[in-house]
Amino acid sequence: MQVSADQAKCCGCEEATEEQLLLQLDDVLKEYADLPGALIPVLQIAQAMFGYLPEPALKKIALALNKPYSEVAGVVGFYSFFTTVPRGKHLVRVCLGTACYVRGGKQVLAALKDALRIEVGETSSDRLFSLDVGRCFGACGLAPVIMIDDDVHQRVKPAQLAKILDQYRDNHAAGNGNGGSDE
Amino acid sequence: MPKLTINNIPVEVPEGTTILAASRQAGVKIPTLCYVEGLKAIGACRVCVVELEGARNLVASCSMPVAEGMKVLTNSRRVREARRAVVELLLSEHNGECQTCDRNEDCELQALAAELGIREISYSGERTRKRIDSSTPALMRDSGKCIKCRRCVSVCMETQNVGALFPQNRGFETVIGPAFNHDLNTVACVQCGQCAAVCPVGAITERDQIEEVWKALDKPDNHVIVQTAPAIRAALGECFGYAPGTLVTGKMVAALRRLGFRAVFDTNFAADLTILEEGTELLTRLKAALTGNGSHGAEDAKSLAAAGAAAHEDHAAPLPMFTSCSPGWIKFMEYYHPDMLANLSTCKSPQQMFGAIAKTYYAAKLNKKPEQIVVVSIMPCTAKKFECQRPEMDISGTRDVDIVLTTRELGKMIRAAGIDFQSLPDEEMDAPLGLSSGAADIFANTGGVMEAALRTAYEIVTGRELPAENLHVAPIEGLAGVKEASLKVEKVKPEWKFLEGATLNVAVAHGLSNAQRVIGAIRSGEKQYHFIEVMTCPGGCIGGGGQPRYTNNDVRQDRINAIYREDEGKKLRKSHDNPDVAKLYEEFLGRPLGEKSHELLHTKYTPRDRV
Numbered sequence A: 001m002q003v004s005a006d007q008a009k010c011c012g013c014e015e016a017t018e019e020q021l022l023l024q025l026d027d028v029l030k031e032y033a034d035l036p037g038a039l040i041p042v043l044q045i046a047q048a049m050f051g052y053l054p055e056p057a058l059k060k061i062a063l064a065l066n067k068p069y070s071e072v073a074g075v076v077g078f079y080s081f082f083t084t085v086p087r088g089k090h091l092v093r094v095c096l097g098t099a100c101y102v103r104g105g106k107q108v109l110a111a112l113k114d115a116l117r118i119e120v121g122e123t124s125s126d127r128l129f130s131l132d133v134g135r136c137f138g139a140c141g142l143a144p145v146i147m148i149d150d151d152v153h154q155r156v157k158p159a160q161l162a163k164i165l166d167q168y169r170d171n172h173a174a175g176n177g178n179g180g181s182d183e
Numbered sequence B: 001m002p003k004l005t006i007n008n009i010p011v012e013v014p015e016g017t018t019i020l021a022a023s024r025q026a027g028v029k030i031p032t033l034c035y036v037e038g039l040k041a042i043g044a045c046r047v048c049v050v051e052l053e054g055a056r057n058l059v060a061s062c063s064m065p066v067a068e069g070m071k072v073l074t075n076s077r078r079v080r081e082a083r084r085a086v087v088e089l090l091l092s093e094h095n096g097e098c099q100t101c102d103r104n105e106d107c108e109l110q111a112l113a114a115e116l117g118i119r120e121i122s123y124s125g126e127r128t129r130k131r132i133d134s135s136t137p138a139l140m141r142d143s144g145k146c147i148k149c150r151r152c153v154s155v156c157m158e159t160q161n162v163g164a165l166f167p168q169n170r171g172f173e174t175v176i177g178p179a180f181n182h183d184l185n186t187v188a189c190v191q192c193g194q195c196a197a198v199c200p201v202g203a204i205t206e207r208d209q210i211e212e213v214w215k216a217l218d219k220p221d222n223h224v225i226v227q228t229a230p231a232i233r234a235a236l237g238e239c240f241g242y243a244p245g246t247l248v249t250g251k252m253v254a255a256l257r258r259l260g261f262r263a264v265f266d267t268n269f270a271a272d273l274t275i276l277e278e279g280t281e282l283l284t285r286l287k288a289a290l291t292g293n294g295s296h297g298a299e300d301a302k303s304l305a306a307a308g309a310a311a312h313e314d315h316a317a318p319l320p321m322f323t324s325c326s327p328g329w330i331k332f333m334e335y336y337h338p339d340m341l342a343n344l345s346t347c348k349s350p351q352q353m354f355g356a357i358a359k360t361y362y363a364a365k366l367n368k369k370p371e372q373i374v375v376v377s378i379m380p381c382t383a384k385k386f387e388c389q390r391p392e393m394d395i396s397g398t399r400d401v402d403i404v405l406t407t408r409e410l411g412k413m414i415r416a417a418g419i420d421f422q423s424l425p426d427e428e429m430d431a432p433l434g435l436s437s438g439a440a441d442i443f444a445n446t447g448g449v450m451e452a453a454l455r456t457a458y459e460i461v462t463g464r465e466l467p468a469e470n471l472h473v474a475p476i477e478g479l480a481g482v483k484e485a486s487l488k489v490e491k492v493k494p495e496w497k498f499l500e501g502a503t504l505n506v507a508v509a510h511g512l513s514n515a516q517r518v519i520g521a522i523r524s525g526e527k528q529y530h531f532i533e534v535m536t537c538p539g540g541c542i543g544g545g546g547q548p549r550y551t552n553n554d555v556r557q558d559r560i561n562a563i564y565r566e567d568e569g570k571k572l573r574k575s576h577d578n579p580d581v582a583k584l585y586e587e588f589l590g591r592p593l594g595e596k597s598h599e600l601l602h603t604k605y606t607p608r609d610r611v
Helices: A016-033 A037-050 A055-064 A069-080 A098-116 A158-173 B018-023 B077-093 B109-116 B150-159 B194-198 B208-216 B236-240 B251-257 B266-290 B304-313 B327-336 B338-343 B351-366 B383-387 B407-414 B438-444 B448-462 B493-498 B512-523 B553-568 B580-588 B595-601
Strands: A088-094 A129-136 A146-148 A151-153 B003-006 B009-012 B049-054 B069-072 B137-144 B165-170 B174-176 B205-207 B223-228 B263-266 B373-379 B405-406 B482-488 B501-508 B531-534
Touching: A016 A037, A037 A055, A037 A069, A055 A069, A069 A129, A088 A098, A088 B580, A098 A129, A146 A158, A151 B174, B003 B018, B009 B018, B018 B069, B049 B077, B069 B205, B077 B109, B077 B137, B137 B174, B150 B165, B150 B194, B150 B512, B194 B205, B208 B223, B208 B373, B208 B405, B208 B407, B223 B251, B223 B266, B223 B351, B236 B407, B236 B580, B251 B263, B263 B266, B266 B304, B266 B351, B266 B438, B266 B448, B266 B595, B327 B338, B327 B383, B327 B512, B351 B373, B351 B383, B373 B383, B373 B407, B383 B405, B405 B407, B438 B448, B438 B553, B448 B482, B448 B493, B448 B501, B448 B531, B482 B512, B501 B512, B512 B553, B580 B595
Parallel strands: A088 A129, B003 B069, B223 B263, B223 B373, B373 B405, B501 B531
Antiparallel strands: A088 A146, A146 A151, B003 B009, B049 B069, B137 B205, B165 B174, B482 B501
16 A cells, blocks of 8 residues: 555654754754763754754754764764664664574575665665664564564564564554554 | 882882883883873773783773782783784784885884784784775875774874864774765864874875975976975984984985975075064054054053953954964864954965965066976975965965975985985075074974064064063973963054053964863953964974874974074074065065065965864
């Protein structure tokens, strides 16, 4: 089922444009400007606002927190949770920590790449899914694990992936942003 | 004071001393790689590890403070093996060929491998990815050679308050560079080259332009002349085995002549010229502040402080006035304080004044067109390579300065030419752009430009010599980061009546973080100055990014002492006593700040975005 642009907006409210979000970011920065150790919290807030960390936002952050731009970029590049490319509606993260790796995480990742026709770090052409890898989500007993947004899917087999992804497609089409668990 | 033993030698050092510093005191050498004197130790490279009795792991001696009763071993089997493993791992990744590297025989990693007796590398694996960044006129970066010691990050952040470089990405993928691995020319880099000065390997170097100079010298129609900055004569000797602080002025001139330059001139000449222009500019700004419009302008103002405050609002020529000789500092102001560009003296740097005069006044004397003359500069500085390419530096109709070589490059060129530097005779600079006063020599070090300006400005205003012992203004000498002096002006000549009884407050800063402190104090209103000297590099030009490595405070002080000796050895000690500069005004320029001077010797600045 195709999703129209109007339906894609959450709960009927207008999605803010990047310009509007940048103005909102100014308010956040005012609050954090003089706090020590503000960089990482501000980056987290900004990523939640924009869905990713666009260059204009990062430059604003560098100026407001009086940090070299190189340092801001360095922190963004260091932590895999931060991204500078726009992400799809849903973020699919495959754990490749030791336990998941030995129990087939790599095969799960390969199957996801096939299913979504994207590489790690990319977003599907319908802008629904982005694919990323992580190193241990702290659920080794459930390995191999993938996370879609905030949902953990345990003991995933490549063959189940199509079904799991479809839940998010269907939920999305029904206007329900929450993904279900696989149970 | 804690007592400890290092290799069973009892040592007593003050609380807070690191094991590394304590060891040096005890005469025990611990090898280091990421450590830089004067910067915060980060223990990144693990080369300086030592064994501590009772501790499970080896500790990094550069960042571990001593404690009472510590028993330190710096040469146990465990320590030797760990150090060797660290250096072998670095070598296994290091993507460089010693034989063709700019740093061959001047490389700390190479020296360390030799010192530790490494004869084979036990590890094999991927090498660091090589990406050459040649985007800037001054600096070259080779990521393949980088060992990620982060010295450049510290010096750029802490010493210079710029922060152009930072580790990007993570793990093996880590690259030390500008944001998102962009090229250096896209970020707020001031081109000072302190990164290149502290880099232990060949990962950051100046852009090598030796071949360009050879090419210029090869063309028989070219009239290739050279100017040498004051700081070169106190450091070039280090390239040929002389101790830091050995003056080699005469040999340097002889070497340059043997390289084939048609005339060997002195940037010092232009430094004297700078003092006349900049000193006059300062007096003009003071006059505008004291006698100009506004309630603060009283004819016989007793306090210059009020004038400073008033002049700050006067956009034409505000106070305080900052010196403008140091191109890294200029670019720093353009990025970080674009609202204060009017506070910079409009004087071009001596290098650029020299170029402008050489391609006009001197060219006319030879009956040559500016484009027939090639001006090569020998500078202690990498930012000068950037400065000479600034679009506005072409008042002669062509590039006023064509090629800039660092002190290090000149050393290499002399060696490549097979010139036996040590056996050269002492020779003299050529006329008419070779004569200079001692005031020009001290442009090389922190406090020097200010002292030179005061020697001249005070005498212009009062008709008497600067009342300072041996013409040295003691409070602004030395390596303190920010220095201040006050000078009471009394019994002035009639035309300077408005300065009678005034106290001139000056400040001197070197290293851009210190300059930033001064600006902060001015902005907050905490401090009011009339004239401020800023040099980009610690110690001034003698500690420039293009000087022989490795420069620490001992080396800086040795070079400074040499420069003062050069100054004191001159018959002329004041810029306004230079007869050839006087002749230049008489024959060509007219008067300081006159129309011709304004056109050739003064410049404008460009606001730039910081990110």
